Amino acid sequence: MIERRIGLLFASFLLLFCLAIGRAAWVQGVQGGTxxxxxxxxxxxxxxxPGQRGRILDRRGRGLAVSEDAADVVATPYQVAHPSxxxxxxxxxxxxxxxxxxxxxxxxxxxxxxxxxxxxxxxxERVRKxxxxxxxxxxxSRRIYPEGKLAAQVIGTVGVDNQGLTGLxxxxxxxxxxxxxxxxxxxxxxxxxxxxxxxxxAQQGQDLKLTIDAEVQARTEQVLANLGQxxxxxxATAIVMNPRNSQxxxxxxxxxxxxxxxxxxxxxDLANMATGFTYxxxxxxxxxxxxxxxxQHLVTPSTPFYLPIELQVADRTISDAEARGAETxxxxxxxAQSSNVGAVRIGLELGAERFHSWVRRFGFxxxxxxxxxxxxxxxxxxxxSRCDKQSCPxxxxxxxxxxxxxxxxxxxxxxxxxxxxIADGGVLRPPQLVLDRGDAAVPEPAGRRVxxxxxxxxxxxxxxxxxxxxxxxxxxxxxxxxxxxxxxTSQVAVNGGYSDSRYIASFVGFAPAADPxxxxxxxxxxxxxxxxxxxxxxxxxxxEIAKFALPYLEIPxxxxxxxxxxx
Numbered sequence: 001m002i003e004r005r006i007g008l009l010f011a012s013f014l015l016l017f018c019l020a021i022g023r024a025a026w027v028q029g030v031q032g033g034t035x036x037x038x039x040x041x042x043x044x045x046x047x048x049x050p051g052q053r054g055r056i057l058d059r060r061g062r063g064l065a066v067s068e069d070a071a072d073v074v075a076t077p078y079q080v081a082h083p084s085x086x087x088x089x090x091x092x093x094x095x096x097x098x099x100x101x102x103x104x105x106x107x108x109x110x111x112x113x114x115x116x117x118x119x120x121x122x123x124x125e126r127v128r129k130x131x132x133x134x135x136x137x138x139x140x141s142r143r144i145y146p147e148g149k150l151a152a153q154v155i156g157t158v159g160v161d162n163q164g165l166t167g168l169x170x171x172x173x174x175x176x177x178x179x180x181x182x183x184x185x186x187x188x189x190x191x192x193x194x195x196x197x198x199x200x201x202a203q204q205g206q207d208l209k210l211t212i213d214a215e216v217q218a219r220t221e222q223v224l225a226n227l228g229q230x231x232x233x234x235x236a237t238a239i240v241m242n243p244r245n246s247q248x249x250x251x252x253x254x255x256x257x258x259x260x261x262x263x264x265x266x267x268x269d270l271a272n273m274a275t276g277f278t279y280x281x282x283x284x285x286x287x288x289x290x291x292x293x294x295x296q297h298l299v300t301p302s303t304p305f306y307l308p309i310e311l312q313v314a315d316r317t318i319s320d321a322e323a324r325g326a327e328t329x330x331x332x333x334x335x336a337q338s339s340n341v342g343a344v345r346i347g348l349e350l351g352a353e354r355f356h357s358w359v360r361r362f363g364f365x366x367x368x369x370x371x372x373x374x375x376x377x378x379x380x381x382x383x384x385s386r387c388d389k390q391s392c393p394x395x396x397x398x399x400x401x402x403x404x405x406x407x408x409x410x411x412x413x414x415x416x417x418x419x420x421x422i423a424d425g426g427v428l429r430p431p432q433l434v435l436d437r438g439d440a441a442v443p444e445p446a447g448r449r450v451x452x453x454x455x456x457x458x459x460x461x462x463x464x465x466x467x468x469x470x471x472x473x474x475x476x477x478x479x480x481x482x483x484x485x486x487x488x489t490s491q492v493a494v495n496g497g498y499s500d501s502r503y504i505a506s507f508v509g510f511a512p513a514a515d516p517x518x519x520x521x522x523x524x525x526x527x528x529x530x531x532x533x534x535x536x537x538x539x540x541x542x543x544e545i546a547k548f549a550l551p552y553l554e555i556p557x558x559x560x561x562x563x564x565x566x567x
Contacts, residue, residue, distance in 0.1 A: 051178030054205030079134030282490030285405030313400030347403025485509020
């Protein structure tokens with residue numbers, strides 16, 4: 001009996017020994033690699049090395065959009081012992097609603113949840129000091145805008161993953177974008193770092209330097225803000241350019257937006273009105289009607305035209321804004337006094353085909369080529385016999401509309417570019433918005449001659465303020481400089497006709513008139529309060545911008561003194 005018990009005990013020990021040997025063999029031979037990796041992971045962590053998105057700079061190297069180190073606050077919810085208490089402490093540190101934090105921690109089956117994205121380093125440190133098991137921070141970077149809302153629509157916005165969403169941030173995302181790297185960090189049993197190895201190197205984004213001057217941009221935005229407060233328009237834009245090379249010194253929009261919080265903005269306000277707003281230009285377009293007739297040698301500045309009180313073109317009756325009797329005016333006087341009847345008579349001298357050719361030659365109906373995404377191209381009717389997406393054939397009354405800037409649509413940047421051709425001796429250039437991409441300078445866009453230098457000089461002289469006695473913008477002047485320009489007041493097209501209560505006020509001008517080095521275009525969409533004229537709404541804004549920009553840019557005064565802006 002005893003021997004039997006000893007045998008059973010021996011067999012049991014032998015079985016246990018065999019099981020132990022088998023288990024050891026399994027662990028060593030089959031699970032060894034996995035367990036070794038698990039042990040290693042307890043001491044080695046993979047840390048993200050965030051890549052920094054490239055900067056957007058003004059022409060003087062001033063940061064308009066830059067990136068800085070930040071952190072994401074993340075949680076492993078099932079590891080958080082007391083979600084409600086943790087949520088209360090975290091909400092206080094992150095300055096977020098407690099309910100949002102508790103909702104993220106409440107899913108006990110979840111292995112990952114974002115509690116906050118791209119917080120500053122001081123906030124991240126506050127979270128770490130809470131020492132909540134299951135909550136940690138991950139290195140990140142965030143986009144900041146040192147100049148606040150300056151040029152917000154032009155620069156654009158980025159999402160929480162630092163991907164460009166609008167504006168230049170989106171258009172040049174491939175250049176500006178960065179890629180995060182990884183680093184393996186090994187610590188000992190006490191948590192002290194003993195080794196680090198780079199797994200992949202972070203890729204930094206490249207810089208984008210603009211032609212914009214932050215000081216000119218700031219002053220232009222302030223002028224628009226004042227205009228917005230006074231006239232409460234739907235929107236307004238102003239473009240400041242150097243007409244000698246078509247570099248854009250300012251591209252401002254009102255109302256502006258906060259690029260740090262694009263979600264709070266109306267989607268329409270995120271758009272860049274300077275390149276995306278299409279409108280009928282009204283009287284500012286008359287300069288191109290006159291330009292074509294001068295270049296075709298059909299008229300000279302002194303050519304007289306008999307102007308009846310009204311002019312019938314097919315089913316359209318043309319009259320001037322101000323009541324007058326029948327009279328004779330020269331081409332210069334027609335442009336200076338902004339006569340609708342006179343402009344239509346000059347347009348009829350050109351005829352439909354030649355007029356259309358000159359409109360297209362000045363770039364209307366096509367994008368200007370400015371380095372900005374989604375540029376509109378406007379709408380220009382064609383004398384051809386069929387419609388397309390951008391134009392339809394002329395009707396009988398078309399030549400009663402087009403010469404005075406009705407029946408076609410343009411953009412503010414097209415008007416600025418076309419007037420720059422007049423200001424710069426007849427050469428049309430694509431507006432330039434970007435100076436450098438990364439380490440490479442962007443070549444100045446090549447220009448093409450659209451009118452002779454003589455015609456351009458004649459137009460500049462006709463647009464000078466000395467031609468403006470009694471003009472609608474005669475109060476606008478800059479001491480020491482002779483100004484030139486043209487106002488426009490156009491009705492908003494609605495349902496095949498024109499509104500009697502909605503208007504676009506605009507002005508395009510340059511200085512010094514004889515040798516322009518500054519050009520400003522201002523477009524105001526539906527000013528309120530009964531004052532909607534280009535001469536009283538848009539032209540004074542031009543004057544305020546010019547008063548700052550001319551001395552700031554060290555443009556010397558001319559010998560003509562102060563002069564008014566042509567109506």
